[in-house]
Amino acid sequence: MSVAALPEAMRAAIDAARVDVAALHAELPRWGLVAWTAGNVSARVRGVDGADDLLVIKPSGISYDDLSPADVVVCDLDGELVDGALAPSSDTAAHAYVYRHMPHVGGVVHTHSTYATAWAARGEPIPCVLTMMADEFGGPVPVGPFAVIGDDSIGRGIVETLEGSPSPAVLMQSHGPFTIGGSARAAVKAAVLLEEVARTVHVARELGDPIPIDQGAIASLHARYQHVYGQR
Numbered sequence: 760m761s762v763a764a765l766p767e768a769m770r771a772a773i774d775a776a777r778v779d780v781a782a783l784h785a786e787l788p789r790w791g792l793v794a795w796t797a798g799n800v801s802a803r804v805r806g807v808d809g810a811d812d813l814l815v816i817k818p819s820g821i822s823y824d825d826l827s828p829a830d831v832v833v834c835d836l837d838g839e840l841v842d843g844a845l846a847p848s849s850d851t852a853a854h855a856y857v858y859r860h861m862p863h864v865g866g867v868v869h870t871h872s873t874y875a876t877a878w879a880a881r882g883e884p885i886p887c888v889l890t891m892m893a894d895e896f897g898g899p900v901p902v903g904p905f906a907v908i909g910d911d912s913i914g915r916g917i918v919e920t921l922e923g924s925p926s927p928a929v930l931m932q933s934h935g936p937f938t939i940g941g942s943a944r945a946a947v948k949a950a951v952l953l954e955e956v957a958r959t960v961h962v963a964r965e966l967g968d969p970i971p972i973d974q975g976a977i978a979s980l981h982a983r984y985q986h987v988y989g990q991r
Contacts, residue, residue: 762833762842766807773842776802776815776943777831783947788823790951792870796820799848802943803858803865804833812836814858818845838911849908856914857939861921866943868950871935874957878902879930885960888969892960893977894984895952897925905932913937925981928953 762770783800787793801816815831832843838855840847848854854867870876878885878900885900887893892900903920906912917937920929927949928938936953940946963969972980 769804769807772804773813773815773833774828776804777828777833780815780817780831780943781826781828783943784817784823784826786947786951787868787870790954792872792950792954793823794871796822798870799850799854799868800943800947801848801851801854801867812858813841814851814854816848816851816854818843819848821845850913852909852911853913853917853937856911857917857937860914860918861939863941864939866940866946868938868940868943868946869935870950870954872950872954872957874961875900875928875930875936875953876934877961878957879935880933882932884930885957886969887972887977888960888963889956890972890980891952892956893972893980894988895949896928896956897981898974898977900926900928900930900953900956903929903931903937905934908934 780800780802787798799817801814804813804815806812814834818830818832821830830845832845832847833841834847834851835841836855836859838852850869857864857867882902884902887898901920901924903916906916913931916931917929927940928936930936938946938949938953940949960969
């Protein structure tokens, strides 16, 4: 597949996605979610008539300070490079697997944010003891299985854990958090809020036993936040 051979509207969408993803990467160090070159943001670019979707993602090992829209690479949903001069992120196969198996997902983010990764290192879900968690995650943040980097094993673990779950976040055991969203921006927002609740619940447990929120209240809070909160 060649980007040059794609319809003009899709080429324009790819260009816009590259700009958006490059800008969103700057949010990760701004919120303290990554160190050095770790972490990545990707976005789905939908094909014509729902066919031949692509993804754009950060290249492997590129500094956040140096990243430009021109550096962002384009891959197909098998994780193969379609356009770009640099090698894609080592997490590309995981992102691609999520897009293939979760058609509603428009963005994926991976970080190694300190507190969320600490929960992942323990292999422990973050319990839903905050209204912010009910709002954004609809319950506990689940833990996914341990998987090695380099193939789609991580992607399989993400999909298996999040299918049927209201949570846009998963803590991959001994690795770190992945978040999804209807857009790349929504996935970045989930990553920011995930680190905030991971830190707060950790501090609460240092002080004593956090009080769980009733499941009925969680469902009500989640529905309000997803469908009523903010400007519509």
